[in-house]
Amino acid sequence: MFAPTLTIDVGAVIANWSRLAARHAGETAAVLKADAYGLGAALIGPALAQAGCRRFFVATADEGAALRSVLPTAWIAVLNGCPPGAERDFAGHSLIPALNSLADAIRWSDAAHKSDRRFPALLHVDTGMNRLGVDSADLARLVTEPERIGGASLQYVMSHLISAERPEAAETEIQAKRFAAVAASFPGLRTSFANSAGLFLGPDFASDLARPGIALYGGNPTPGSANPMRPVVHLAAPIVQVRAIEAGETVGYDASWQAMRPSRIATIAVGYADGMPRALAGRLVAQHQGRGIRSVGRISMDLMTFDVTDYPDILVGDAIELIGPNHGIDDIATEAGTIGYEILTSLGRRYRRVAKSV
Ligand SMILES: *Cc1c(COP(=O)(O)O)cnc(C)c1O
Numbered sequence: 001m002f003a004p005t006l007t008i009d010v011g012a013v014i015a016n017w018s019r020l021a022a023r024h025a026g027e028t029a030a031v032l033k034a035d036a037y038g039l040g041a042a043l044i045g046p047a048l049a050q051a052g053c054r055r056f057f058v059a060t061a062d063e064g065a066a067l068r069s070v071l072p073t074a075w076i077a078v079l080n081g082c083p084p085g086a087e088r089d090f091a092g093h094s095l096i097p098a099l100n101s102l103a104d105a106i107r108w109s110d111a112a113h114k115s116d117r118r119f120p121a122l123l124h125v126d127t128g129m130n131r132l133g134v135d136s137a138d139l140a141r142l143v144t145e146p147e148r149i150g151g152a153s154l155q156y157v158m159s160h161l162i163s164a165e166r167p168e169a170a171e172t173e174i175q176a177k178r179f180a181a182v183a184a185s186f187p188g189l190r191t192s193f194a195n196s197a198g199l200f201l202g203p204d205f206a207s208d209l210a211r212p213g214i215a216l217y218g219g220n221p222t223p224g225s226a227n228p229m230r231p232v233v234h235l236a237a238p239i240v241q242v243r244a245i246e247a248g249e250t251v252g253y254d255a256s257w258q259a260m261r262p263s264r265i266a267t268i269a270v271g272y273a274d275g276m277p278r279a280l281a282g283r284l285v286a287q288h289q290g291r292g293i294r295s296v297g298r299i300s301m302d303l304m305t306f307d308v309t310d311y312p313d314i315l316v317g318d319a320i321e322l323i324g325p326n327h328g329i330d331d332i333a334t335e336a337g338t339i340g341y342e343i344l345t346s347l348g349r350r351y352r353r354v355a356k357s358v
Contacts, residue, residue, distance in 0.1 A: 002317065004237035004270050006351035008039050012230040014051045016216045019229070020199055021052075024210050031195075031213030032067060033059035033079065038345040039217060039232070042070045043355055048216075049074055057211055061086055064095040077122055080132070087111035091119050098124040098158065102138035105149040112151030121152045122192065127159040127178040128171055143185045156192045156209055157183055164197035164205075165223050176204045196221040200228075219340040220330050227330070233344065235323040235351070237268040239316050242308065251305050252297025257282065263309045266293075268320050271302040274348035276322070280304075283335040287321040288314055 021028035030053050036044040045056060045067055055075040058064050064078045075096065081104050082090045082097040088111065090097060099105040099121050112119035123142070126133030134142065142149065159179045163169035183191045193207035196215035200222050212221070220227035243265050251257045251265055272278050276299055284295040286306065293314075296307045308314040323332055329340040336343065 002238045002319070003352045004268070004274065004350070005235070005354060006347060007234040007236075007354045007356055008043065009230070009232050009234070009356045010043060010047045011357055012218065012232045013039075013044055013216050014047060016218065016229045016232070017048055017051060017053055017212075020196070020210070020212050020215060024194075024199055025206055026208040026210060027055065028210045028212065029053065029055035029057055029077075029192075030216055031057045031211050033057065033063060033213070034345045035063070037213060037217050037341065038347045040353070040355075041067050044216075045071050045074070047357075055209060057213075061090060061095065064090075065093050068093045068095065079124070081124075082108060087119075088115075091115065091117075096120045096122060096155065098122045098132075099134070099149075099152065100124050100132045101134055102141055102148075105134075105142065105152055109149040109151035112153075118151055118153040120155050122156045122158050123154050123186070123189075125157060125159050125179075125182045127175045127182065129160055129162050133159065139182065139185075154186070154189055156190045157186050158192035158209075158211075161193070161195060161198050161201075161205070164195055164201060165221070167201055172201065173204075180204075214341055214344075217344055218329060219344075220328075223330070227328070231325055231328055233323050233329060233347075234321070234325075235347070236319045236321045237270045239266045239314070239318050239320060240269050241267045242314065242316055243267075250297075253300065254298060257297040261309065263307055264312070264314075265296070266306045266308045266314060266318075266320070267303055268306070269303055270322065271300045271304055273301045274350055275343070275346035276304065277336040277338065277343075277346070279336045279338070280332070284322075284332065285327065285335070287324060287327050288318060290326065292327075293320065 030048050032041040035041050057077050059079050077096040079098050081100045124133040163171050190208035192209035194205045194210040196212040198205045215221040215229050218229050218232035245263050247261050249259050278299045281299050285292040293306045297305045329343050333340045333343045
């Protein structure tokens, strides 16, 4: 039986990682936070490790522990850092926290001293996001009083770009200058700077360790230009009903769409509970054998409807492609007024998930 099916092309993830690694003089990690952007860290992580990726980033301690169980020996860093009280557990799983403040750094260092060891860490310095990361006052103290965090063995100093997708943005250049200055105050310490889009910004943004996420999963790291990455996600659902309606009849909740002519309406069993935003109503153009078909009426929790009047050959059981080569994650994101990241991380749990390996 054909059910709504999400196909994840793991081979394409690996090809994308290799392509990014080839354009970068330094090392290239993989960002697997939010369960590999919704695609499954336990699927993607080991495949990338086998392809030669040695370093992985997640966001939270729980994600780190889960990834550790499928990658027993990999280097795993946790961007949100180590929660207070979790230091022993963290070190026990060999998770490497980003230290996001002087207080974080001291706490990590003290935990290491108590264990008579040095605990590895990344130092995350904020260069403009003003979200998470060491600020300039904390940074000055870390530089002048490094002994306060002597238990922390710093492996990288890192920062994160705020507008990497817009190379012309003034803040991009400012961050590069700030980061260069930060790096210079830690001579000999390796650096980690570029995300996916940052890898396309040029040598000022290169570093010893790039941290791409979205580009691995097929998102375009160069919006406005052709996507250099291979698509990873394919989502298709069978039509469960086709009905004929009269001119003047309406479709869906709130009667938000009215037929101007006798129409044929096709229904699929995918809705907002499956991660298709309600904002797609009337905007989503899905595909049927290479032809665009427009969604009409509200997106319901479990169903959505399309006007297929112009295609009498479309029948119950036919596949409607919601995400595919002609209509990728960035296209559906534009239709929904969001970004590919949110489309991926919202993909629902009800799809039949199929992993494609080569
Ligand atoms: C999410 C994230 C990344 C990956 O960003 P992409 O745009 O998905 O490549 C890298 N670094 C940090 C700190 C992040 O939070």
